[in-house]
Amino acid sequence: MKEFFCGTSEITGARFSIHPMSDRFVDIILSSLKETDTTKVWMKSDDVSTCVRGRSEHVFDVVKAIYLNASKGGDHVVLNATFSNGCPGDSAGDAFMAEDSILMNDELSQKINQEVATQFALYPLGFLGYMDVIIDQIKTVDQHGVFSGGVHYASRLDGDAKKVFAALESAFESARNSDSSHIVMTVTMSANSPSRKEGQ
Amino acid sequence: MKEFFCGTSEITGARFSIHPMSDRFVDIILSSLKETDTTKVWMKSDDVSTCVRGRSEHVFDVVKAIYLNASKGGDHVVLNATFSNGCPGDSAGDAFMAEDSILMNDELSQKINQEVATQFALYPLGFLGYMDVIIDQIKTVDQHGVFSGGVHYASRLDGDAKKVFAALESAFESARNSDSSHIVMTVTMSANSPSRKEGQ
Ligand SMILES: [Ca+2]
Numbered sequence: 001m002k003e004f005f006c007g008t009s010e011i012t013g014a015r016f017s018i019h020p021m022s023d024r025f026v027d028i029i030l031s032s033l034k035e036t037d038t039t040k041v042w043m044k045s046d047d048v049s050t051c052v053r054g055r056s057e058h059v060f061d062v063v064k065a066i067y068l069n070a071s072k073g074g075d076h077v078v079l080n081a082t083f084s085n086g087c088p089g090d091s092a093g094d095a096f097m098a099e100d101s102i103l104m105n106d107e108l109s110q111k112i113n114q115e116v117a118t119q120f121a122l123y124p125l126g127f128l129g130y131m132d133v134i135i136d137q138i139k140t141v142d143q144h145g146v147f148s149g150g151v152h153y154a155s156r157l158d159g160d161a162k163k164v165f166a167a168l169e170s171a172f173e174s175a176r177n178s179d180s181s182h183i184v185m186t187v188t189m190s191a192n193s194p195s196r197k198e199g200q
Numbered sequence: 201m202k203e204f205f206c207g208t209s210e211i212t213g214a215r216f217s218i219h220p221m222s223d224r225f226v227d228i229i230l231s232s233l234k235e236t237d238t239t240k241v242w243m244k245s246d247d248v249s250t251c252v253r254g255r256s257e258h259v260f261d262v263v264k265a266i267y268l269n270a271s272k273g274g275d276h277v278v279l280n281a282t283f284s285n286g287c288p289g290d291s292a293g294d295a296f297m298a299e300d301s302i303l304m305n306d307e308l309s310q311k312i313n314q315e316v317a318t319q320f321a322l323y324p325l326g327f328l329g330y331m332d333v334i335i336d337q338i339k340t341v342d343q344h345g346v347f348s349g350g351v352h353y354a355s356r357l358d359g360d361a362k363k364v365f366a367a368l369e370s371a372f373e374s375a376r377n378s379d380s381s382h383i384v385m386t387v388t389m390s391a392n393s394p395s396r397k398e399g400q
Contacts, residue, residue: 047395117248125325152213156248194226
């Protein structure tokens with residue numbers, strides 16, 4: 001039950017899944033995992049999703065690299081991720097908080113250009129002023145030049161995946177510095193969608 | 201900007217996407233939409249996700265039916281959904297609050313047996329006691345006989361999709377009756393996963 005008592009730890013986690021809309025989905029997922037350096041995060045996969053935990057910058061670095069590696073072949077690939085900060089870690093996770101800040105996958109990720117369409121939502125918990133945090137972070141993503149407007153229950157970002165990830169990470173980190181002690185951010189990111197090619 | 205001011209409306213919404221891990225993903229999605237009666241919900245799809253809004257029971261009925269129709273052919277299909285209550289509607293959405301309670305897809309859904317593995321999380325916003333609501337709703341899903349325990353950042357449900365949906369809807373409705381005025385629930389549901397068959 002210890003996951004239920006949240007509020008102080010600095011460990012960031014992401015629970016995510018990668019969905020290649022292809023008969024080759026198993027190969028695509030396995031090779032994207034293989035091409036990604038995950039040595040600086042705690043990581044565990046089950047039959048529904050994968051969880052990575054550690055320093056916030058490494059969590060974003062790893063999720064971004066896995067997604068870029070999965071989508072670079074041109075398949076329609078969707079990422080669904082929930083980023084979370086404010087639930088305490090455990091000894092297995094906290095061990096990774098001692099890692100340095102050098103990103104293990106940035107050089108590889110910088111070489112991959114991939115247009116994506118993204119919808120995200122931010123949920124600052126345990127805090128009456130949560131709407132102010134959300135509005136502030138819309139301004140943050142807008143400064144990154146990828147904000148495309150609001151839709152019901154989400155905000156939309158379009159552009160190169162690296163820029164979109166930078167905006168998402170920036171919004172998440174700024175929200176962490178708000179008065180909310182527990183921040184959750186959901187992300188749905190789509191690459192190479194045939195609907196998109198048809199002009200949506 | 202009006203979506204940013206939340207708190208009073210009874211309209212429920214779900215923003216979701218269906219991911220068939222198959223080369224036939226377009227056909228699978230289009231036929232599952234065609235087989236589902238969506239007359240009692242406001243519905244709009246874009247290239248990233250689909251949003252349905254209306255009375256809570258119809259939102260769950262429609263998402264469940266679309267997912268069952270997409271997965272009944274045996275393909276590995278994942279649902280990612282965020283259910284939300286507490287953001288105000290608009291005239292287009294509120295029109296659907298006048299519908300009666302008779303479910304349009306229940307007869308069809310009852311005929312489809314589909315084992316699923318599910319991870320979900322509940323986020324009661326604007327409320328300091330959010331952890332109590334989460335713990336109460338773990339008890340609610342446990343009463344439905346599908347709760348398999350906690351994982352980092354989520355709770356796991358296993359069983360027939362109809363039972364799992366009943367547990368999710370029950371938890372969501374109970375959370376709506378809590379002191380939180382804005383309830384968000386994320387769901388990742390997987391059917392026909394090859395990882396699962398291998399015994400995970
Ligand atoms: Ca309520």
